[in-house]
Amino acid sequence: MAAPILVPAVPPAALAPRTALDALAGPPGRFLTSAWPWRSLAFLLAGIVPAFAFATVLSSARAAGGVAGAITAVPAAALVASALLVPVAWFERWRLRLADRQPVRGPRGGRWPGWREAGHALVALIVLGWVDLLVAVVAIAGPAVLILSPVVQPISPEGEATLGETFVGTAAGLLLVPVAAYVISAWTGARAAMARAMLVPQEAETREIARSRARLVDAHEAERRRIERDLHDGAQQRLVALSMKLGLAGLDLPPGSPAALRIEEARELAGQALEELRELIRGVHPQVLADRGLPAAVRDVAGRSPVPVRVDIALDRRLPARVEAAAYYVVCETLANVAKHSGAKSCVVRGRLRRGMLVLEVADDGQGGADPGLGTGLTGLADRVAAVEGTLGVESPRGGPTKVRTEIPCAW
Amino acid sequence: MRVVIAEDSVLLREGLAGLLERFGHDVAAAVGDAPALVAAVAEQAPDIVIADVRMPPCFSDEGLRAVLELRAARPYLPVLVLSQYVEQTYAAELLDQAGAGGVGYLLKDRIGDVAQFAAAVTTVAGGGTVIDPEVVRQLLRGRGDPLARLTPREREVLSLVAEGRSNAAIARALFVSDAAVAKHIASILAKLDLPPDADDHRRVLAVLAYLRAAA
Numbered sequence: 001m002a003a004p005i006l007v008p009a010v011p012p013a014a015l016a017p018r019t020a021l022d023a024l025a026g027p028p029g030r031f032l033t034s035a036w037p038w039r040s041l042a043f044l045l046a047g048i049v050p051a052f053a054f055a056t057v058l059s060s061a062r063a064a065g066g067v068a069g070a071i072t073a074v075p076a077a078a079l080v081a082s083a084l085l086v087p088v089a090w091f092e093r094w095r096l097r098l099a100d101r102q103p104v105r106g107p108r109g110g111r112w113p114g115w116r117e118a119g120h121a122l123v124a125l126i127v128l129g130w131v132d133l134l135v136a137v138v139a140i141a142g143p144a145v146l147i148l149s150p151v152v153q154p155i156s157p158e159g160e161a162t163l164g165e166t167f168v169g170t171a172a173g174l175l176l177v178p179v180a181a182y183v184i185s186a187w188t189g190a191r192a193a194m195a196r197a198m199l200v201p202q203e204a205e206t207r208e209i210a211r212s213r214a215r216l217v218d219a220h221e222a223e224r225r226r227i228e229r230d231l232h233d234g235a236q237q238r239l240v241a242l243s244m245k246l247g248l249a250g251l252d253l254p255p256g257s258p259a260a261l262r263i264e265e266a267r268e269l270a271g272q273a274l275e276e277l278r279e280l281i282r283g284v285h286p287q288v289l290a291d292r293g294l295p296a297a298v299r300d301v302a303g304r305s306p307v308p309v310r311v312d313i314a315l316d317r318r319l320p321a322r323v324e325a326a327a328y329y330v331v332c333e334t335l336a337n338v339a340k341h342s343g344a345k346s347c348v349v350r351g352r353l354r355r356g357m358l359v360l361e362v363a364d365d366g367q368g369g370a371d372p373g374l375g376t377g378l379t380g381l382a383d384r385v386a387a388v389e390g391t392l393g394v395e396s397p398r399g400g401p402t403k404v405r406t407e408i409p410c411a412w
Numbered sequence: 413m414r415v416v417i418a419e420d421s422v423l424l425r426e427g428l429a430g431l432l433e434r435f436g437h438d439v440a441a442a443v444g445d446a447p448a449l450v451a452a453v454a455e456q457a458p459d460i461v462i463a464d465v466r467m468p469p470c471f472s473d474e475g476l477r478a479v480l481e482l483r484a485a486r487p488y489l490p491v492l493v494l495s496q497y498v499e500q501t502y503a504a505e506l507l508d509q510a511g512a513g514g515v516g517y518l519l520k521d522r523i524g525d526v527a528q529f530a531a532a533v534t535t536v537a538g539g540g541t542v543i544d545p546e547v548v549r550q551l552l553r554g555r556g557d558p559l560a561r562l563t564p565r566e567r568e569v570l571s572l573v574a575e576g577r578s579n580a581a582i583a584r585a586l587f588v589s590d591a592a593v594a595k596h597i598a599s600i601l602a603k604l605d606l607p608p609d610a611d612d613h614r615r616v617l618a619v620l621a622y623l624r625a626a627a
Contacts, residue, residue, distance in 0.1 A: 233421070236520075237423055240496075241423045241427050243521065244424075244431060244524055247524045248430070248434065251434070267524050270524065287466070287472070291473045297501075300500055303500050
């Protein structure tokens with residue numbers, strides 16, 4: 001028995017890295033020649049700006065205040081820090097773009113950024129800005145000193161360091177340059193991840209993604225309904241009326257006359273157009289699905305399948321429209337695949353609601369060997385299911401049978 | 413024959429009225445939505461109702477629901493339901509009610525064959541059953557049993573029976589003798605475990621057996 005193959009919703013295509021961490025995980029050659037090490041260095045160096053501004057303002061305040069300034073140092077620091085919070089928070093958002101190309105939503109500019117972001121700005125101001133600087137300096141200074149060792153190496157009184165040895169130092173320094181690039185990018189990546197976590201709470205972000213995806217799916221469904229309605233009220237009715245008028249015209253002509261034959265041919269053409277239009281509309285938005293729900297719609301699809309299909313779907317309620325549409329699509333496509341490729345003698349569609357989850361299984365007794373890697377059919381199905389937060393599993397060992405199992409959450 | 417038509421598209425409503433008048437029927441009322449249909453039937457007491465499945469206000473299956481409601485109150489009322497799509501689910505709902513009056517369920521495409529459509533109207537008004545060949549084809553396709561036991565010719569005959577055709581009409585359509593058709597039908601009924609009986613309704617029962625089994 002082969003293990004179920006989970007079809008990834010998004011094929012792991014070679015997407016361009018969007019954060020310093022993504023870039024770091026890529027092939028070393030590509031990373032080292034990319035802009036990411038430089039972007040990371042810029043990120044770290046930029047961090048010094050607010051920290052330095054804070055220190056300058058604070059020290060000048062103390063110098064001006066003398067002894068009194070020293071006594072009030074703590075409240076003064078608090079005052080300066082709070083005055084700087086809003087611009088620093090804005091600056092941190094701006095700086096994040098160097099290390100993370102993904103958009104950052106939320107408040108910005110002159111508005112109060114919220115406690116999370118203000119806290120992050122405060123920590124950046126007092127501690128992290130300096131740490132950023134330290135990392136950048138150490139990472140650059142190490143290789144730089146080694147590379148320049150022929151120049152800077154102090155000749156000891158014993159004359160131990162020969163010219164050859166200093167060149168070994170240079171070589172080591174050169175070798176350390178990529179290491180420094182990794183160190184800088186790693187720290188930058190970690191800092192950016194931290195900043196993102198503070199600025200854009202993960203949970204809010206995934207919730208927003210899920211919501212926008214649901215909106216897209218709903219808009220897509222609404223559009224399909226509109227197209228179906230337009231065709232139904234327009235082209236279909238007109239073709240029926242046309243075919244009726246042709247039929248009536250035929251009655252006025254002597255049977256068997258050339259004109260009557262032409263009219264009859266025209267009527268047949270109108271009939272074919274109607275049939276094609278009906279098949280098209282069935283794929284766009286089946287009326288029976290909207291009216292009677294998934295079990296009835298699946299039975300009707302099963303009735304049109306050339307392979308005998310047993311339908312065993314028991315649901316105690318109507319499901320959300322987008323779930324019904326996705327499940328219906330899976331059944332249609334899978335049954336079409338069964339008819340085309342499986343060589344199956346029979347097929348069964350089972351559907352149940354388990355703990356707010358629609359579990360739909362299409363199983364045939366065919367020859368198996370369905371490979372999600374070949375052709376886009378199964379991947380397209382998985383994408384359609386993923387758009388409603390569901391999963392699609394295909395189990396199809398060579399020699400059969402094939403089982404396609406879909407799970408879609410219904411309680412949202 | 414007094415007819416009430418319910419169809420929301422003006423084009424089709426007037427076309428249908430013209431067609432029926434052409435065949436000598438009296439269109440008592442032609443309405444555009446389900447509530448108006450119920451009212452027109454109460455007022456006109458027609459010999460047959462011809463209704464579209466999908467009508468305002470919701471454009472889902474108001475027409476079908478209105479017809480089922482009418483039949484529940486008047487089991488003898490013949491109804492002919494028209495639709496842009498035929499689905500076995502709807503056919504089964506119509507036939508399951510099995511009132512005494514005739515029932516028809518046809519694709520709107522069939523209207524174009526005006527003579528045959530007029531014949532279907534007469535059949536339904538006379539208490540017969542007319543089911544769209546498309547529905548029958550859906551039911552006959554790929555079903556394991558008991559259809560596997562029927563020969564291709566018998567299936568063909570059964571699909572014509574399901575269209576509400578008489579033995580003579582089937583014989584004409586298949587270019588065989590009446591006796592041959594009668595033999596085929598006897599064989600079909602036997603294979604469907606419908607024992608011989610003087611009752612003519614067994615023909616309808618044969619179709620119903622499929623429709624019910626499918627739903």
